[in-house]
Amino acid sequence: MTSYTEAQKEAIVCLDEPLQIIACAGSGKTQVISQRIAAILARPGVEPRNLIAFTFTEKAAAELKERILSILEKDGLDTLGLAEMYVGTMHGYALDLLQRLVPETFKFSVLTEITSRMFVDRNSRKSGLTVCPTLSSGTPYLRRFLHSRLFLQATGVLREDTVNWDLVPAGVVASFEDYMKLLYAHAYFDFTEMINLAVQFLEGDIDEDESSGVVQQHIREDIRYVVVDEYQDVNPLQERLVRGLTQFGANLCVVGDDDQTIYQWRGSEVSNIVTFKDRYEGVRQVTLAENFRSSEGVVEVGRSVAERIPDANRLPKAMVRAGHQRWQRGDMIAREFADEYDEAAWICDRIEAMRGLAFQDAADTEARGLSWSDFAVLYRSVANDAGPLVEEMRRREIPYVVKGLNRLFDSPEIQAVVGVFRYMAGLMDASDLRDLWADAKLLPSTADWGGAMAVLDEGRDFDRGKRWGVYNIQRLYLEFMEALGLREETVPGQPVRRELVFYQLGKFSQAISDFEQIYFNTAPKQKYETFAAWLEHQAPGYYAESDADVGYAMPDAVTLTTVHQAKGMQWPAVFLPCLRANRFPAKRQGGLGLFHVIPETAVGDADRYKGTLEDETRLFYVAVTRAQKYLFVSFSPGGNQLYRRRSAFFDHCAAQQWFSTREGGVAAGTPRLEPRARHETPNVTLSFSELKYLFECPYQFKLRFLYGFNPPLHEALGYGKGLHDALAEVHKRAIAGDLVRQEAAEDLVIRHLHTPYAYPELKTTLHRAAVKAVKRYLKDHESDLERTVHSEKQIQVHVSPGITVDGRIDLVRRLDTDELAIVDFKSTARAQDEDVTRDQLHVYAVGYEELTGKRADLIEVLNLDEEGKTIREEVEDPLLVSVRARIKEAGDSLRDNHLPRLPTWSEHCGKCDLAELCRDVPPDAKRSRRAATGR
C-alpha cells in the first residue's frame, strides 16, 4: 500500500501537534504509524533515540519495527542508530529505563503471573495475603492458594487505578504495604511495579530525589516524540507514564479504536481515548474510517454491532468499506443447530467444501485457492466450548491448532511425570509408578527402569548432604530422564508424537524452574512435598498446552482461538460458533471478587472490572471484523440449561440482510484453484545468548527455547550478573565524569550482588570474591576509566528482512593507543569457547557499526576472575562478513525448523547442560561433568 487516502496522509504529516488517530478495524493503521515514524526520522536533527513507540505486545512491536525499517530502506533513508529507537511494550520500556538509569534496580528480576502467585503463597503471611480482610462475612480473610490470584489483582489495581485511599479498609492497605515491602526485599518487580516505579521517578521531585533527577533529565533531553498504539487499552497508571514522558513537550500521537477496547477487566480505561481531546491541548483528530480488509457485508455488520454500544462511551465514526473484497449472497451465514455435534460437523463440512475456492488477498495480487490456514474459528471461551469441534477435526484429520486450552496436565505423559514427584513425596509406590509410565507409553524399548529408580531413591534420601541446594528438582528430573534413556528419538511412536512429548516434557521443565525460583531454599523433604501438592492443585490451571507454538514455522492449519487472541489478525473465512446466551455475552462471575477486597466506591469507574454488556459487544465487534469475506455465525444449545438459548448477538446477525439463514451451493460461480497457504514469514528476533546456542548447537537451542528445557539452578547464580552490574555503574559514572575509586568496591557489591540461591557460607564467599574482583578491576583500570565511551550499549543487527539480533555491549572504550575497543566481561575461570566469544564480539562490532557508523578496531575480553585470561584481537573484516552470513543462515534454519544435533560428541557437548537429553555421554566426559557440577 504505497498510495494513501486523504485521512491517512493527514495523519502521516501531522508531526507537531498532539495527534489522535482513530483507526477502525482494517484501516491500515500499522502502515500509517510506520510511515509517520519514518517521516519523523527524516526530519533534520531528529535522532532515532528521540522516539518512543509503544505497542501492546512484543509481537506487534516486531512487526512495527520491520515495517518501519522496510519503509526507511525503500525511501533510501538513513538507518543509523535505529537500535536506540524504542519500539516495544510499556512494561519493557519502564524496565529498560530503570535498569539503565537507576543502579538500585539493576539486580531486580521480574516475576511472571505464575511466579508472583507462588511468591505470595509461599510467603502467605509476610506477603499480606492471609491478613488481608474481605467484605464477605463467610471469608473474613483471604486464604492461602485459594485467593492469591485475587490478592494480586487487588495489589495491581491499587497501583494501576485511580484510588480513593480513604475508602480502602485499613487492613487492606496494611496488606498491600506488606506485599510491596516483601517484593522489594527480594528484589522483584511484578508487572505493575516496573511501570509504577518508573512513574514515581517521572513524577518525582527532582530536588528531593536523585533518581527522579536523572530520569527526568534523560526524558527532557532525549524524548521528542511518543507514539502509543492500542491506546484504548491503556490503564490509568500507563496514562501517567505517557504524561510523564511528554511532560517536557514531546509530541504525542495516540492510535486506537475505542470500539476495540477488550481488556477493561485488566484495567483498560476507555475514557482515556474517548476524552483524549479534552485532556490535551490543541489535539488534532484524524479518523481512519476506511476498512481495506473486509467485504461490504462484513463491514456493515461490524458497524451495526458497534452501534449497539451507547453513544456516550463512543467516539463518533462510521466504518466504510474501501477494499477490494466483494460481498456475495451466501458469503455470510447465520445458522442454528440441534446440538453442538451437528454444529461441529457443519463447520468441518464447510471448511472441506470451501478449501480451494479462489481468493484474492489484495487488489493487485493473483488469486489462490483457500487453504486450511485461511479458516479461523473464534470462541468466547475455547476452554469451555471448543471440545466438540476439536474432536470432530481430529476424527476427520483436518489440521488444526488450538490456543487457550489449559490441558497440559491432563495428558497421560505429564501425569506420568507428576507421578515421579508423587513417588518422591511418598504418595505413590514404585510399581504404580512403573505402570503409570508404561501406560503413558513413555518407556523406551531399552529403558533401564532400575537405574532410573535408583536416581529417585538416592534423591529421596534427604540426609545425604547438609546443603539444601543438593536436592535440586530440576537436576533430578534431567537425571531421571537420562537414566531411563528417554530422548526424543527413543520416545515410542511416530516422530510427530516424539516432538509433542518432548515439547510437553520441556514445558514441565519450565514449571520446575518456576517452582524452584521461589522454593529453592525450602527444606528438602518439605520442598518435594510442596512441589507434589502444587503439581496436583495449582499447576494444572497455570500452564497452557497450545501444541501449536513449537517452532517458528507456521503450520498450514485451521486456527481455533479466543476472540481476545484474535485481535489484530484477519482471515478470509471466520466462524463464530456457540453463540449462546450467558456465554457470549458472558454472564458475570460469582465467588469472591475484587470488590470484596476493595470497595467499589474506592475505584474510579469500577464497572469495567465487572464485565458489562457493552464490553461484550465490543468483543463481538472485534470478532466480526476479523473476517475478510466469509463469516459464519452459528448457535447450538450447550450442555446445560443456562446455555440453551440463542445469544442476542446471533439474533442481531440473523436480522441483518447480508446474512443468509441457510446455505446455498458453496459460493456458486467462484472458481476453484489449487489450495495454497498464505505465505507469511515470521519475524525472528534473537538475543545474543539465544544466537550463541544456535551457533554452538542447533539442537541445544531447540531443547532450550522451543521445548523449554532449563538446566538446573545453580547455587551461585547471580554472581556474574552482580559483577557486571557493579562495573556497569562504574562506567556509567565514569561517562558522567565521576571516577569511582577502589574504596567504593564494597559499597558497589552491596548494591549489586544478589545471590538468592546461595547458602549462607557461599553468600559470604561470593561477596568476598566479588569485592576482590571489583577492587582488582578498579585498581587495574584506574587510569583508563575516563576513556569509557559507552557502557551497556544496546545494539541490533538486521540481517535480512525479519531476522534481527538484539544484544548489549558491556563496554566500549578507547585505549591508550587511541583505538576503539568493544569489551565483554567474563566472570568465571571456566573459559567460554574462544570461537564463540569471537563470534559474539564480531556480532557486537557489526551492531556497533550499524548503530554509530563507527568501526571498532579491537575486541577485548576482560576476565574478572583472577585465573581468567584476557583476549585482545583486531576486528577482522572477513569475520564481520561471515558472521552476518552465519546469522542469516541460523535464522533461516530456525524458520524451517531445521535444528539438528552436532554430528558427534564434541567439546561443546562437554559444556552443554542438556547433553544427557541428546546423546550418550562418553564415560570420561561423564566424570568431568560430575566434577564440574559437584555431584
Added chain:
DNA sequence: CCATATTTTCTTTTT
C-alpha cells in the same frame, strides 16, 4: 407481574 427459592456456574490474558 413480582418476590422468593433453587439451580448453576465460576471468561478473557499482556508484560
Added chain:
DNA sequence: GAAAATATGG
C-alpha cells in the same frame, strides 16, 4: 462461596 439466571408460587 457468591451471584446471576431460572423456576416457582402467590
